[in-house]
Amino acid sequence: MNVLGIETSCDETAAAIVSDIGDGGGTILSNVVLSQLDDHRPFGGVVPEIAARAHLDQLDSIIARALDDAGMTLEAIDGIAATAGPGLIGGVHVGSMTAKAIASARRLPFIAVNHLEAHALTARLTDDVEFPYLLLLVSGGHCQLLAVEGLGQYTLLGTTIDDAIGEAFDKTAKLLGLGFPGGPAVQDAAATGDAARFKLPRPLKGRPGCDFSFSGLKTAVRQTALKLEGTASAQDIADLAASFQTAVCDTVADRCRHAFAMFADSHGGTPPALVAAGGVAANIALRETLEKTCAPHGIKLVVPPPALCTDNAAMVAWAGLERLKAGITSPLDFRPRPRWPLAELRAAE
Ligand code: KG4
Numbered sequence: 001m002n003v004l005g006i007e008t009s010c011d012e013t014a015a016a017i018v019s020d021i022g023d024g025g026g027t028i029l030s031n032v033v034l035s036q037l038d039d040h041r042p043f044g045g046v047v048p049e050i051a052a053r054a055h056l057d058q059l060d061s062i063i064a065r066a067l068d069d070a071g072m073t074l075e076a077i078d079g080i081a082a083t084a085g086p087g088l089i090g091g092v093h094v095g096s097m098t099a100k101a102i103a104s105a106r107r108l109p110f111i112a113v114n115h116l117e118a119h120a121l122t123a124r125l126t127d128d129v130e131f132p133y134l135l136l137l138v139s140g141g142h143c144q145l146l147a148v149e150g151l152g153q154y155t156l157l158g159t160t161i162d163d164a165i166g167e168a169f170d171k172t173a174k175l176l177g178l179g180f181p182g183g184p185a186v187q188d189a190a191a192t193g194d195a196a197r198f199k200l201p202r203p204l205k206g207r208p209g210c211d212f213s214f215s216g217l218k219t220a221v222r223q224t225a226l227k228l229e230g231t232a233s234a235q236d237i238a239d240l241a242a243s244f245q246t247a248v249c250d251t252v253a254d255r256c257r258h259a260f261a262m263f264a265d266s267h268g269g270t271p272p273a274l275v276a277a278g279g280v281a282a283n284i285a286l287r288e289t290l291e292k293t294c295a296p297h298g299i300k301l302v303v304p305p306p307a308l309c310t311d312n313a314a315m316v317a318w319a320g321l322e323r324l325k326a327g328i329t330s331p332l333d334f335r336p337r338p339r340w341p342l343a344e345l346r347a348a349e
C-alpha cells in the first residue's frame with residue numbers, strides 16, 4: 001500500500017510517499033519539504049496569511065516532485081492523507097482541500113491526520129516501537145507528556161501551563177539577537193557557552209505531576225539579557241544560550257521522571273520506551289539529557305532523525321497508512337480543526 005501525505009499546517013510545504021513493508025513496518029519512498037523560512041524571516045515569526053498563500057503557490061509542484069522522486073504516478077497511490085489540524089487554519093485548508101480533491105477525482109480514500117498524532121507515530125515508522133509508550137511532544141506549539149495506548153488513544157499526563165517549549169527557544173533566540181528559527185540558533189550558540197555561568201530557574205521542578213512552565217524562565221533570560229545590553233560579547237550570548245538550554249533540559253528531565261512514575265501507576269510498570277517527537281526533539285543537548293534520564297530506569301529512548309522530528313509529510317503519510325491499514329478513513333466533508341488536542345482524538349475520528 002502506498003500513501004501520499006501532505007503537510008501544510010505551519011511554514012513547511014511538504015509531500016511524501018510512504019509504503020508498507022509487511023509486519024507493520026513502513027518505508028519512505030519520497031519526502032519533499034519546502035521551507036518558507038525566507039518568506040517569514042523579515043517578520044521574525046510565521047505570518048499565517050503569507051504561509052497560506054505560499055502553500056497554495058507551491059503545493060502542486062511539491063506533490064509532483066514527491067511522486068517523481070518515488071518513481072510513481074497517482075495510479076500507484078492507495079490513499080491520500082493530509083494534516084487536518086491542529087495548526088494555522090489557512091494552510092491546513094490548502095492541504096486538506098488539495099488532498100480531498102485528489103481523493104475525490106481518483107476515487108481514493110482520504111485520511112484526515114492530526115498533526116500531533118503524525119509526530120507521535122513517527123517512531124513506529126523509524127524504530128518499530130510498539131504500543132503502549134510514553135510520548136514527550138516538544139514542538140513550536142506544544143509541550144506535553146502523554147501515554148500512547150494505541151492508534152488514536154492518548155492519555156494526557158502533563159502539559160505546559162504557559163508557553164510551548166519551542167516558543168521558549170524562539171523567544172530566547174530573539175532576545176539574544178540570534179535570529180529565526182530560534183531552536184537551532186540557540187543550540188549553535190550554546191555549543192561554545194558556559195552553562196553554569198548564569199543561574200536560571202527550573203520552573204515546576206520537583207512539583208507533583210508532570211506539567212511544564214516556561215514563562216518564568218523566559219522572564220529570567222530577558223532580565224539577564226537586559227543587564228548585558230549594549231555590552232554583551234559573543235561569549236556572553238553563548239553563555240546565556242547554554243544556561244537557558246541546560247535549564248530547559250533539567251526541567252524536562254524532572255518532568256519525565258514524574259511521568260515515568262505516573263505511567264507506572266496506571267500501567268503496572270515503567271514505560272518500555274520514551275519517544276521524543278516534534279521539532280525540539282532535534283535538540284542534541286535534550287537528546288543527551290533524555291538518554292541519561294531513561295537509562296537508570298531501563299527505558300528505551302527513541303528519537304527519530306532530526307529531519308523526521310521537524311515538520312515533514314512522511315510522518316503524515318505514515319499516520320495515514322496506519323489508519324488506512326486499520327480501516328479508518330475520513331469523510332470528504334471532514335472539517336479541519338485549528339485546535340485538535342491529542343487527548344480528544346479517537347481512532348475513528
Ligand atoms: O514540530 P515543529 O517543526 O513545528 C511545530 O511546531 O509543529 O517544531 C518547530 C519548533 C520551533 O520552535 C523550533 O525553534 C524548534 O522546533 N526547533 C528546535 C531545534 N530545531 C527546531 N529547538 C531546539 N533545538 C533544535 N535543534
Ligand code: ZN
Binds near residue numbers: 115119278310
Ligand atoms: Zn509539528
